[in-house]
Amino acid sequence: MTTATAHPLVHEYLKELSSATRGLPAHRRRELMQEIEEHLREALPPDAGEAAVRTELDRLGDPQDIVAAEHDRPGHDAGVAPTATDWLTVVLLLLGGVVVPVLGWITGVVLLWRSTAWTMREKLIGTLAPPGGYMASYVFYVAFAFQSGETCGTDSAPGRPDVTHCTGGRSTTQSVLLLVLLGILAVLPLLTATYLVRQAKRA
């Protein structure tokens, strides 16, 4: 039917385009190739001479330029993957405080605020939700979970078995609240880290 695309120059061009589009997402690559092929099919009669083919291919432009236009999109995935430094920042925020208490996390915070990959809002969330990353969870856990709040005293009298009295301790409500807080602190740093990784974008 249409044999314009069988023309050797066209075939060569499409091969070049196919190679240039290798970095695109599969569905978009397929789509673009189809659009260009369709364009050529429309523009060139089946019996097109070399001059006509060359003119048309010139008008289409360099495959590299076309692919460049694909990437020239705000928020296009390929251009906004987090860099190694971004990953380091997130890991430091998350676990830095656990490995090197306080300083590790502070390093993460410094990297975060100096980075151009996140907006002010994202940086605030990264710093405050929760402050300290898993260091905060750890500190909280140690400080509160192991202390039951009870005070116990033992009465010892000769000839009688020791009696231990405990007062205080936590009510059920307090225990539940504590568990909820622990749960939040266990999950929140990870959520924030995931959020930061997703949002990493460059101008």
Place this chain on the structure above:
Amino acid sequence: MQGALVHAEALVTSEGTLYPLLARLRKERLVITTWRESDAGPPRRYYRLTEAGREALGGFSLEWAHFRTAVDDILNDGGRT
């Protein structure tokens, strides 16, 4: 498409770059496309402005008018120094 492209030649470095741009407009929902059967060959894609697209175009037209006036003023003032 080819007809309008002739007018746009000053702006478009290559016709091929229109397709990525159209894809972007589609992604931003400023245009929608429909496929229609054609008598000669595979179905063809037809583009149409959406409501949001119309608004965007309107906004751009306004900005363009301001921009054009500003540049014209500067260029005209350049006549006398």
